[in-house]
Amino acid sequence: MSAGAPSETVSVAAESNPPPRWLALARKVLHPAIVLPILCIVYLCITVPMLNKLLKDPYRAGRFIREDSRQYRDIGQEFADGDFSMPYVKKKPHRQPLYPLLLAPSLKFAPDSMFALGMVNIVIGLLTLVVLYFATLGLFRNALVAALMGLLFITNSFLMQQIGTMLMTEPLFILLEVPVLYGFLRYLQDRKSVWLWVASGFAGISYLARTNGLFIWMALLGALFLWDLWALLRDRTAPLGRRLGRFVGNYAIAVLVGIICTAPSWVPRVRDYGNPIFHGHIANFMWVDTYEEARSQGEHPTFSWHDYAAEHGMGDVLHRWWYGFTEVCYLTPFGLSHATQILAMLGLLVALITRNGRFLWLAFFCFVQLQPLIWTSMANHSKRVVYPGIVVFEWFFAAFALAWVAEQVWRRLAEKRALARP
Numbered sequence: 001m002s003a004g005a006p007s008e009t010v011s012v013a014a015e016s017n018p019p020p021r022w023l024a025l026a027r028k029v030l031h032p033a034i035v036l037p038i039l040c041i042v043y044l045c046i047t048v049p050m051l052n053k054l055l056k057d058p059y060r061a062g063r064f065i066r067e068d069s070r071q072y073r074d075i076g077q078e079f080a081d082g083d084f085s086m087p088y089v090k091k092k093p094h095r096q097p098l099y100p101l102l103l104a105p106s107l108k109f110a111p112d113s114m115f116a117l118g119m120v121n122i123v124i125g126l127l128t129l130v131v132l133y134f135a136t137l138g139l140f141r142n143a144l145v146a147a148l149m150g151l152l153f154i155t156n157s158f159l160m161q162q163i164g165t166m167l168m169t170e171p172l173f174i175l176l177e178v179p180v181l182y183g184f185l186r187y188l189q190d191r192k193s194v195w196l197w198v199a200s201g202f203a204g205i206s207y208l209a210r211t212n213g214l215f216i217w218m219a220l221l222g223a224l225f226l227w228d229l230w231a232l233l234r235d236r237t238a239p240l241g242r243r244l245g246r247f248v249g250n251y252a253i254a255v256l257v258g259i260i261c262t263a264p265s266w267v268p269r270v271r272d273y274g275n276p277i278f279h280g281h282i283a284n285f286m287w288v289d290t291y292e293e294a295r296s297q298g299e300h301p302t303f304s305w306h307d308y309a310a311e312h313g314m315g316d317v318l319h320r321w322w323y324g325f326t327e328v329c330y331l332t333p334f335g336l337s338h339a340t341q342i343l344a345m346l347g348l349l350v351a352l353i354t355r356n357g358r359f360l361w362l363a364f365f366c367f368v369q370l371q372p373l374i375w376t377s378m379a380n381h382s383k384r385v386v387y388p389g390i391v392v393f394e395w396f397f398a399a400f401a402l403a404w405v406a407e408q409v410w411r412r413l414a415e416k417r418a419l420a421r422p
Contacts (some may be wrong), residue, residue, distance in 0.1 A: 006314075024277060030143040036133055039150040044122070046154060048163030051118040064114055069167035071095060073117070076103030078110075086268040093273070093280035093299065097264050098208035099169045109282055118164070119172050125163040125204035129153055130254040132395060135182040136145040139396075149399050158336040159391070162384065169210050170388045171355040177216065177392040184220060185367060185396070186315050188227065188358045193250045196224060200254040204261030211279050212372060212389060217258050225251060227361055285418075289320075294379050324377035328370055332386045342369035347397030350404045359400055366393040 011229030055061045065073055072095070072237075075088045079101050088095055102120055115209030128151055134353035137146040153159070163171050186192075205219045233245050259266075266276035283301035284294035287308040294303075312320075334341040351359035375390045 035147045043154045046123045047164035050359045075100035079104035088294045089268040094282045113275045121163050124171045131178045136203035136399045144400045162338040200258045223365040285379045324374035327377045344394035347401035372394040
């Protein structure tokens, strides 16, 4: 591990004093059995009243299931009725099946209850809080950092609005990204193949929630492949044939896991279109400048890179990329959560200063998987589309920054008072 990483041990005097009472009390108060239930209760006290207030307003309740949400409900109704042939792919090929599948139980057992439908996202958000808490705790072994990350989550008003007042896929996608990044970092730390396969599997499942999960999966495997390829070329401790065989085998399994996990999406697309990644008009956003133009030709793609190249030069390409970069990587995340963005930027700075390879490579992974969002931001700059692609990365960098700060504080305290490390 790089020098200056948050999890490094601190050298203290040979004869150390026990921690003061206040520190022992803080450790007890921050125990997961105390902190996590409090965070969950606060979260439910925020989101459930939001949903209840929305449904009591006739106008807002009438808009609760509209456009995209109505399509998810209709697909969920097909599942609730026992039809898993996914006929929706012929009409709405840009939709994915996992979120409607999660709506299906409420449509089956409480068909007239919008509250039951709304609770699906609230449960998903609750799971996100729990998974984020334990992922942070597992990576940094710091209960205070885990608690602060839970607090960052429940104080994010945009995400709470998304969870408590909308019937959309973003909360589910965010939930699935947390184990992807956790698996990514654990693989770089432990070099155990199981973490590569876990990350690949969850990335594939995230594709079943939103189409940009496909870029998450490809960027994940690409980044880790380059990391491992560099390690393979540098390692001289074992015969090349054995190392190469293990390398190829690990990634063959990772790809197979991803293909299996994404089967509910690509199988019906092969059946109906002969193309496993056909997503209808979404492809238009790559080659037009406005949302209206992308949607103007119905559900099927009508534009290609030839159309874009015929009307745009290199200056347009650079302008479009820079516009998207500032929107996706700065304006949107900073506008939606100042604290998270500032802490994430601090975490990136700490990774650079301490040369922490894991988090520098996480930044590379983030940058690669953001490229489609950056490129299409000009044509579709909706915050709810952009934010899920970056907020989970922000959380992990913010946690890294908090863990580093906590480590520096403990170093100073330990050196000053010769305390035993807790």
